[in-house]
Amino acid sequence: MTALLDLINTDRIDTNEKARPMTLTANWSYPTQIRFGAGRIDEIGAACAAAGITRPLLVTDRGLAGLEITARTLDLMGEAGLGRAIFADVDPNPDQTNVADGVAAYRAGGHDGVIAFGGGSGLDLGKIVAFQAGQTRPLWDFEDIGDWWTRADADAIAPIVAVPTTAGTGSEVGRASVITNSETQEKKIIFHPKILPSVVICDPELTVGMPPAITAGTGLDAFAHCVEAYCSPHYHPMSHGMALEGMRIVKEYLPRAYADGGDIEARAQMMSAAAMGATAFQKGLGAIHALSHPIGAIHHTHHGMTNAVVMPAVLRFNRTAIERPLGRVAQYLGIKGGYEGFCAYVDVLNDSLGVPKSLKALGVKNPDIDRLIEGALKDPSTGGNPVKMTQANTRVLLLDCL
Ligand SMILES: NC(=O)c1ccc[n+]([C@@H]2O[C@H](COP(=O)([O-])OP(=O)(O)OC[C@H]3O[C@@H](n4cnc5c(N)ncnc54)[C@H](O)[C@@H]3O)[C@@H](O)[C@H]2O)c1
Numbered sequence: 001m002t003a004l005l006d007l008i009n010t011d012r013i014d015t016n017e018k019a020r021p022m023t024l025t026a027n028w029s030y031p032t033q034i035r036f037g038a039g040r041i042d043e044i045g046a047a048c049a050a051a052g053i054t055r056p057l058l059v060t061d062r063g064l065a066g067l068e069i070t071a072r073t074l075d076l077m078g079e080a081g082l083g084r085a086i087f088a089d090v091d092p093n094p095d096q097t098n099v100a101d102g103v104a105a106y107r108a109g110g111h112d113g114v115i116a117f118g119g120g121s122g123l124d125l126g127k128i129v130a131f132q133a134g135q136t137r138p139l140w141d142f143e144d145i146g147d148w149w150t151r152a153d154a155d156a157i158a159p160i161v162a163v164p165t166t167a168g169t170g171s172e173v174g175r176a177s178v179i180t181n182s183e184t185q186e187k188k189i190i191f192h193p194k195i196l197p198s199v200v201i202c203d204p205e206l207t208v209g210m211p212p213a214i215t216a217g218t219g220l221d222a223f224a225h226c227v228e229a230y231c232s233p234h235y236h237p238m239s240h241g242m243a244l245e246g247m248r249i250v251k252e253y254l255p256r257a258y259a260d261g262g263d264i265e266a267r268a269q270m271m272s273a274a275a276m277g278a279t280a281f282q283k284g285l286g287a288i289h290a291l292s293h294p295i296g297a298i299h300h301t302h303h304g305m306t307n308a309v310v311m312p313a314v315l316r317f318n319r320t321a322i323e324r325p326l327g328r329v330a331q332y333l334g335i336k337g338g339y340e341g342f343c344a345y346v347d348v349l350n351d352s353l354g355v356p357k358s359l360k361a362l363g364v365k366n367p368d369i370d371r372l373i374e375g376a377l378k379d380p381s382t383g384g385n386p387v388k389m390t391q392a393n394t395r396v397l398l399l400d401c402l
């Protein structure tokens, strides 16, 4: 025992390693291969080798293209003999034009796999480029409806290494990408089991430069995934347990990551919570995401921040169905007052992280309520909400959020 304690005694490691919590380093195979730990972006060459990629295209968004973390990753790719190819014409809430441009770049470069690098936008676009580059049917044929995913030529899907740079969407461990159809202004979910990246590098040092507003918005997306998965009525005990612990991690570490972006332990814990939230939502999502998707597609708001704005109203909306389960959550999180206490906690958390109090304050101007209701009721997340959503009650809910 003493020897083991000696091994993790931080006094015995050098200063740089001290800043990197050694205990928050591991290799996991759940739900895919994950190399977790500070500094592990250095393993990008090994990760590509493990995925069978020799000529990757790194796909990221415009904002990240100019950042040091991206330049460093390209250098590491170069040193590993993988080239330095990058495609960064990716918007927040990426759309079908970004997909078409990315696929063209992938084909023109003769690549054999993708490094999806970024927040949800870069990750989702990278995953879809790897998927769509080998397909002959149009993208929308693969929307997550029934068994439409079986239309895809699975053998033509290129391998993916995913590297998250935010801690929120958990797209790195997901089998879907969210792509906006900019013509119809709808967010569409494209699903295929082989979009799950074969290797993930979760390096919390990559998230250190996130500005506080993005730390908050993305962290609250992870929280929304856990809350909605936990409250979803579908039977999935593994996801249920993961959602509960995910909420605890967010409660403990999101305020720390927000207050001090350089707090690597908090950044690491939030990276875990993000992956847990996305793994957990195999159990289902709900009204938070059903509202947030059409709002984001039409009004271009940040996904996680939109979720955070609507969460208090959705908790009230679902009260009859979630009073007891959220009472248990409150107990686990050390919150007094059961369901009421949990709702009060969410209000305080939102305030402390600068979340606007209404959709109007978030920038949703002159919303077309009927269109938002239609979008929400069509969204696949609607089916996981514990209270059945109808035209009438969704209108009341939306007005409450505005
Ligand atoms: N596939 C899924 O399961 C899933 C789940 C939830 C959300 N999403 C989708 O993900 C997208 C949102 O992703 P997001 O919330 O991560 O935001 P994002 O990817 O749009 O990034 C937000 C901003 O942060 C910047 N950024 C990212 N990492 C940074 C870093 N380390 N330092 C500094 N700046 C950084 C980006 O350049 C961008 O400007 C939406 O399109 C949403 O619909 C997908």
Ligand SMILES: [Fe+2]
Pocket: 169, 221, 224, 225, 289, 303, 307
């Ligand atoms: Fe989300």
